[in-house]
C-alpha cells in the first residue's frame with residue numbers, strides 16, 4: 001500500500017496531538033496550509049513531532065486539520081491503539097460520520113472526501129483502534145499549545161525539505177487537470193459545464209465583431225441574466241420577455257436588418273427603418289431611432305429609461321453597505337461613467353442596453369463594494385429596465401411592424417416558407433455579412449480549464465477566477481489531462 005508519511009513511529013506511541021493551520025491569501029500570495037502532529041508515549045513523553053505544509057488544493061482550515069489526522073495515522077505502526085487529541089470539534093463529528101460509519105455515496109458530496117477515504121483505507125489496512133478526543137482550544141494544555149505553535153511556524157519554516165506526497169489512498173480518485181477533485185463531484189461537473197457555457201457565450205462572434213470582449217464583466221453579466229427569477233418560470237406570459245432578454249443579449253431580435261439578412265426575398269435589403277426611414281433598423285437603432293410621435297419616441301423613451309436606471313442604481317449604491325466609506329465624489333464619478341452617455345449613445349451605453357455589464361462599471365464600484373453587493377444591486381433594476389424597453393419600445397415597434405408587414409402582403413406563411421431559390425444569388429448583396437471573425441487575441445478556447453483549476457488551487461468559485469483569463473494570455477496554457 002502506498003504511503004503518505006515516510007515516518008514510522010514506534011509501537012510505544014499512545015497519544016497523538018494533531019493540529020492544522022491555515023493562512024488565507026490575504027497574508028500570502030496564495031493561501032498556505034500546514035499540519036503538525038506530536039506523538040506521546042504512555043508516560044507523557046514526546047516521542048516525535050512532525051510538521052509540514054500541504055499543497056494548496058481546496059484550501060481551508062478544516063482541510064489542514066483533516067490532513068494532520070491523515071498524516072499522523074499513516075505514521076503509526078500496524079495494530080496500534082491510539083488516542084488522537086484535537087481542538088477541532090468538527091473533526092470529531094466528521095470522524096463519526098465519515099470513518100466510524102459504513103461508506104455511503106453521500107460522502108462524495110463533501111469537501112475533502114478523498115482525504116477521508118484515505119483515512120478509512122489506512123485505518124482498515126493497519127487495523128488501527130482510534131479514539132478521537134477534544135481538547136479545549138485555549139486552555140492550559142501544554143501539548144496542545146505545542147502543536148499549535150509548530151503548525152503556525154510551519155508556514156514560514158524555510159528548512160522544510162519536501163512536501164508530503166499528494167498520493168491519496170482513496171480507492172477511486174477523479175482528477176481534473178492533474179488535480180484531485182476533493183469536493184462534491186456532481187457540483188464540480190456542473191461548474192465545468194457552467195464555465196464552458198460562459199466561455200462559449202463570450203466567444204460568440206456577435207460579441208467580437210466590433211471590439212474585444214475583454215471589457216465585459218462576464219461573471220456579472222451571466223449573474224444578471226441567470227439570476228432572473230422570471231427566467232426559470234414560464235408562467236404569467238413572461239416567457240416572451242425571457243426570450244427577448246436572451247435575444248437582446250445575443251443580437252438575435254428580428255429587427256429589419258436581421259430579417260433582410262435571413263430572408264432577402266421577403267425583405268428588400270434596401271429598406272430602411274420603417275419608422276424614421278433614415279437608418280437601417282439594427283439592434284442599436286431600436287433605441288436610437290429618432291422617429292417622433294406624440295405618444296411614441298423610441299430615442300426619448302430610451303433616454304428616460306436609462307436615466308431612471310442610473311438614478312435607481314445610484315440610490316441603491318448610496319444606501320448599500322460599503323467596504324470603504326464613499327468619497328464625496330462618488331455620485332459624480334458614477335454618473336460620469338461612459339455607459340450613461342446616451343445622447344448620442346456611447347458604445348458602452350449600447351452594450352449596457354443589451355445586458356452586457358462593463359468592467360469599467362464593476363471595477364469602479366469594486367473600489368467601494370464587494371462583488372456580491374454589486375451583482376445583487378445591478379441585477380433587479382437591469383431586469384426592470386429591460387422589461388420597460390420590451391414593453392415601451394420593442395412591443396410598440398413590433399405592433400407597428402406587424403401592420404406594416406400585412407400592408408406589404410408579407411404573411412406568416414411566407415415567413416415560414418423556405419428561401420426563395422431565385423433570391424439566393426442576392427443573399428449577400430447589399431447587406432454586409434455578419435462579421436464572423438472573432439477577435440480571439442485575448443481569449444483561449446480552453447480558458448475554462450484554467451478557471452476551474454484556479455478555483456481548485458486557490459479556493460472559491462471558478463467564477464471568481466476569470467481574471468486568470470487575462471493573465472493567461474502571456475502564460476503557456478495548462479493542458480487538459482483527464483477531461
Ligand SMILES: [Zn+2]
Pocket residue numbers: 273274275276277278279285288289290291
Ligand atoms: Zn428609425
